[in-house]
Amino acid sequence: MLVHQILKSKSDDAVVTVMPGSKVSEAVQILADRKIGTVVISADGHKAEGILSERDVVRVLAKKGGAILNDTVDAYMTAKLFTCGRNDTSDDILQRMTDGRFRHMPVVENGQLVGLITLGDVVKARLSELAMEKDALQGMIMGH
Numbered sequence: 001m002l003v004h005q006i007l008k009s010k011s012d013d014a015v016v017t018v019m020p021g022s023k024v025s026e027a028v029q030i031l032a033d034r035k036i037g038t039v040v041i042s043a044d045g046h047k048a049e050g051i052l053s054e055r056d057v058v059r060v061l062a063k064k065g066g067a068i069l070n071d072t073v074d075a076y077m078t079a080k081l082f083t084c085g086r087n088d089t090s091d092d093i094l095q096r097m098t099d100g101r102f103r104h105m106p107v108v109e110n111g112q113l114v115g116l117i118t119l120g121d122v123v124k125a126r127l128s129e130l131a132m133e134k135d136a137l138q139g140m141i142m143g144h
Contacts, residue, residue, distance in 0.1 A: 050077030
């Protein structure tokens, strides 16, 4: 399955972004309100400059304490982004996420942010593929 097929299957394909310079507390509130695991840092909503996840926040909180909530997202975001394109395969994305130990990957086309793929999205797509393969094999065995 290709990334663009996974994006089409998502109920909400909007990417939640916050501006550089936003406070960590604002990003955390968005994560909680939207029940999501990450926000993309973007000045214009089209170019991904970084990503800040729940894990990033928890790790920094453990080291520095609650005062980080008044710091800006720029201080703790992951600036070296691993991105994918719409025509990348789910198997490739799953391998890259597993190797890199991250759960969210911006989808970029011509330098523009077009979506966000999660590990859960990829696993769901892979399970769907496996179910279709199983049904096809059962049909062949049963003579359908």
